[in-house]
Amino acid sequence: MDMLKPILERRSHRSFLDKSVPEDVLENLLKAGMFAPSAMNSQPCEFLIMKDDEKRARTAELIHTWSMLKNAPLGILVLMNTNGYRASTKEFIVQDCAAATQNILLAAQAQGLGGVWLGLYPKPDIMKEISRIYDIPDHVKPFSITAIGYPYKELRPHRTFIEHKVHVDKY
Numbered sequence: 747m748d749m750l751k752p753i754l755e756r757r758s759h760r761s762f763l764d765k766s767v768p769e770d771v772l773e774n775l776l777k778a779g780m781f782a783p784s785a786m787n788s789q790p791c792e793f794l795i796m797k798d799d800e801k802r803a804r805t806a807e808l809i810h811t812w813s814m815l816k817n818a819p820l821g822i823l824v825l826m827n828t829n830g831y832r833a834s835t836k837e838f839i840v841q842d843c844a845a846a847t848q849n850i851l852l853a854a855q856a857q858g859l860g861g862v863w864l865g866l867y868p869k870p871d872i873m874k875e876i877s878r879i880y881d882i883p884d885h886v887k888p889f890s891i892t893a894i895g896y897p898y899k900e901l902r903p904h905r906t907f908i909e910h911k912v913h914v915d916k917y
């Protein structure tokens with residue numbers, strides 16, 4: 747597969763067809779999250795599949811930019827498990843879970859799905875509310891949500907190569 751294609755064609759999708767995501771496709775998304783790099787290979791990310799409509803609707807109400815979560819067939823909550831996490835890698839846990847989140851979005855794109863990253867870390871009140879809805883223990887912290895489904899419409903890539911953002915040897 748052309749690796750660049752899903753990267754260059756990915757867009758944030760916020761409306762979805764009324765079609766569920768098959769289990770094998772979902773497993774690929776989770777696998778992509780698990781295969782992300784992590785500091786010292788600490789693999790601190792866990793994944794909570796948000797299948798329950800009522801809980802997803804309650805979550806969608808926490809932030810006004812999350813309304814699409816109500817109509818998405820699937821949500822994946824990426825979690826930071828801080829247990830057993832070495833001090834030397836602790837400061838990288840956010841980056842580890844960001845890499846996992848992006849891997850999920852790219853795996854979605856590669857499989858004909860679309861999704862959008864919903865940011866929640868580092869908002870303590872929102873993280874607490876989500877932990878309450880999904881019974882998440884204290885040592886595990888919500889990091890992000892990806893709302894995923896089959897896109898309602900195609901979205902064209904909207905980026906170009908920007909030369910002035912690239913620096914060689916010196917800023």
Ligand SMILES: Cc1cc2nc3c(=O)[nH]c(=O)nc-3n(C[C@H](O)[C@H](O)[C@H](O)COP(=O)(O)O)c2cc1C
Pocket residue numbers: 756757758759760809811812862863864865866
């Ligand atoms: C950390 C982060 C938080 C985001 N939070 C939201 C959000 O709450 N709601 C939303 O609709 N999109 C959210 N997005 C998606 C961005 O709005 C989107 O990536 C950006 O507008 C660029 O569009 P594109 O992804 O189609 O290239 C978030 C993206 C990131 C990386």
